[in-house]
Amino acid sequence: MPLITYILPDGTEKPVDVAIGLSIMDGSVRNNLPGIVAECGGSCSCATCHVHLDAAARALFDEPVDEEVQLLEFLDGADEDSRLACQLIVTERCEGIRVRVVDSAG
Amino acid sequence: MTPPRGRVVVVGAGHAGGTFVTLLRQAGFAGEVVVFGDEPDPPYHRPPLSKEFLTDPLERWLRAPGFYAEQGVALRLGEAVVAVDRRAGTVTTSRGESLAYDHLVLATGAAPRQLAVPGADLDGVQVLRSLADARALRDRVRTGGPVVVVGGGYVGLEVAAAARGHGVAATVIEREDRVLARVASPALSAILRDYHVARGTAVLTGQTVRAFDAGPGGRLRAALVTDEAGGERAVPCSVAVVGVGAAPRDDLARDAGLACDAGVIVDAGARTSDSRVLAIGDVTSRPVRALARRMRLESIPSAVEQARQAVATIMGTAPEELEVPWFWSDQFDLKLKIAGVLSGPYETAVRGDPGAGRFALFHHRDGELVGVETANSAGAYMAGRRMLAARRRVDPVRLADPAAGLHELAGV
Ligand SMILES: Cc1cc2nc3c(=O)[nH]c(=O)nc-3n(C[C@H](O)[C@H](O)[C@H](O)COP(=O)(O)OP(=O)(O)OC[C@H]3O[C@@H](n4cnc5c(N)ncnc54)[C@H](O)[C@@H]3O)c2cc1C
Numbered sequence: 253m254p255l256i257t258y259i260l261p262d263g264t265e266k267p268v269d270v271a272i273g274l275s276i277m278d279g280s281v282r283n284n285l286p287g288i289v290a291e292c293g294g295s296c297s298c299a300t301c302h303v304h305l306d307a308a309a310r311a312l313f314d315e316p317v318d319e320e321v322q323l324l325e326f327l328d329g330a331d332e333d334s335r336l337a338c339q340l341i342v343t344e345r346c347e348g349i350r351v352r353v354v355d356s357a358g
Numbered sequence: 359m360t361p362p363r364g365r366v367v368v369v370g371a372g373h374a375g376g377t378f379v380t381l382l383r384q385a386g387f388a389g390e391v392v393v394f395g396d397e398p399d400p401p402y403h404r405p406p407l408s409k410e411f412l413t414d415p416l417e418r419w420l421r422a423p424g425f426y427a428e429q430g431v432a433l434r435l436g437e438a439v440v441a442v443d444r445r446a447g448t449v450t451t452s453r454g455e456s457l458a459y460d461h462l463v464l465a466t467g468a469a470p471r472q473l474a475v476p477g478a479d480l481d482g483v484q485v486l487r488s489l490a491d492a493r494a495l496r497d498r499v500r501t502g503g504p505v506v507v508v509g510g511g512y513v514g515l516e517v518a519a520a521a522r523g524h525g526v527a528a529t530v531i532e533r534e535d536r537v538l539a540r541v542a543s544p545a546l547s548a549i550l551r552d553y554h555v556a557r558g559t560a561v562l563t564g565q566t567v568r569a570f571d572a573g574p575g576g577r578l579r580a581a582l583v584t585d586e587a588g589g590e591r592a593v594p595c596s597v598a599v600v601g602v603g604a605a606p607r608d609d610l611a612r613d614a615g616l617a618c619d620a621g622v623i624v625d626a627g628a629r630t631s632d633s634r635v636l637a638i639g640d641v642t643s644r645p646v647r648a649l650a651r652r653m654r655l656e657s658i659p660s661a662v663e664q665a666r667q668a669v670a671t672i673m674g675t676a677p678e679e680l681e682v683p684w685f686w687s688d689q690f691d692l693k694l695k696i697a698g699v700l701s702g703p704y705e706t707a708v709r710g711d712p713g714a715g716r717f718a719l720f721h722h723r724d725g726e727l728v729g730v731e732t733a734n735s736a737g738a739y740m741a742g743r744r745m746l747a748a749r750r751r752v753d754p755v756r757l758a759d760p761a762a763g764l765h766e767l768a769g770v
Pocket residue numbers: 369370371372373374375394395396397404405406407408437438439440465466467468486487488513607610638639640641655656657658659661684685686687688
């Protein structure tokens with residue numbers, strides 16, 4: 253299982269093994285990490301699973317669909333590093349990546 | 359400050375209760391947490407039950423089933439709370455146990471209304487609220503034929519769309535003169551009606567189901583429908599989903615003498631009329647941003663927001679500002695997102711192309727936005743939500759003008 257490091261809103265780092273095929277959002281929710289709320293359970297509807305990734309990590313995932321692009325465009329604190337974590341599906345190539353979690357809980 | 363301890367008892371293991379306990383542990387609550395749920399399943403996502411009930415798996419757990427034990431949360435499933443004694447500070451469960459609480463959180467949700475018509479108890483007639491209901495619906499639709507949906511609300515329209523998506527005949531029967539009469543603008547009702555009809559759903563408005571008719575073997579055969587002129591017809595079906603709204607499950611609260619008014623009355627900290635008792639989710643009548651009155655919001659975002667409020671109240675942390683209410687719905691290829699509460703008079707600016715299933719309806723009154731309803735236009739929805747939050751003055755002409763940028767309109 254690839255080891256993903258979640259950098260939480262308060263700066264703490266949480267390394268977590270996330271099974272291949274799960275999303276970055278799943279990895280957070282399963283470990284009860286704060287920040288990602290995931291109201292819609294991963295259907296790209298709620299935008300409460302906002303994370304930042306550097307360019308190298310972003311290249312490991314599929315391009316965002318239009319719905320995600322539009323949600324990100326108006327999300328507080330979003331920039332070109334932003335993605336919705338439920339759309340990021342973990343593969344074996346994700347070993348060691350770091351994601352910075354935005355506090356989506358208000 | 360020493361973190362609060364003691365025992366928190368939660369009644370209802372649904373979306374609100376399940377979210378509340380995860381956030382309570384995230385906030386560092388170190389005391390005991392006990393959750394009673396009368397369903398056999400751990401907390402799960404209900405939205406897919408009407409949208410994807412023909413797609414396996416139906417079970418989309420809110421948290422992995424082992425999660426609660428890991429977090430030191432005692433999840434007691436298949437066990438209901440049957441009484442609350444506020445003076446003693448105890449609850450009584452369906453197994454006859456009595457348990458003391460320091461904080462009690464009522465998260466009992468809402469129960470779907472049944473139709474009081476002859477034949478409503480036939481095999482094939484059902485409501486849709488729980489995983490058990492969705493499993494029954496899936497099995498019936500897979501083996502059976504045409505579906506009748508009674509009630510053109512969001513859940514009903516989603517069921518009809520999912521059935522059509524799998525090539526099953528579907529008829530929506532709505533008593534009012536339009537679908538979504540209580541919850542959407544007339545403009546959205548009309549657009550969605552056309553969208554469904556174009557995809558083969560029969561939509562009968564202004565018509566009432568008078569009875570369900572049984573065929574040989576006592577199985578459902580048809581819904582008997584009357585129109586406003588008194589004409590009657592039989593709509594053949596082997597499954598009928600009754601989606602005529604839900605009533606708050608506030609009986610425990612009422613029996614315990616808590617203030618209720620079509621739902622448990624709460625403040626913006628999820629407090630009831632008793633400081634030791636909180637209530638969250640569909641069961642509450644709650645304050646809503648930019649609205650002078652309380653109301654019941656039946657949505658995931660509202661349940662999650664109130665779960666956060668309850669955590670803040672118990673942990674003694676600062677309350678948050680109320681959110682702009684919002685929710686979503688998926689029908690066919692439409693991803694709908696709706697924000698604000700529509701009440702009183704308003705006018706509508708249409709942006710985009712409703713016929714093509716890509717549009718935003720901006721509803722405004724006296725130069726201020728009051729609500730936004732969008733389909734496949736997440737950007738317009740997000741911009742609308744920002745305008746609602748900021749109570750921004752809007753120019754209806756520009757809202758409808760595709761040349762006017764959303765960023766500029768939203769002031770971001
Ligand atoms: C089919 C369907 C589709 C939906 N789609 C959407 C959507 O797309 N978007 C959206 O925002 N919202 C949607 N909703 C609404 C959303 O699911 C609800 O707002 C949300 O589930 C409310 O959470 P809750 O915890 O208050 O209630 P619930 O999730 O209903 O949970 C309450 C739980 O408490 C249990 N309970 C009740 N009384 C007791 C007792 N005395 N003892 C023990 N347990 C008890 C109940 O059995 C239930 O399990 C949908 C709802 C349904 C039914």
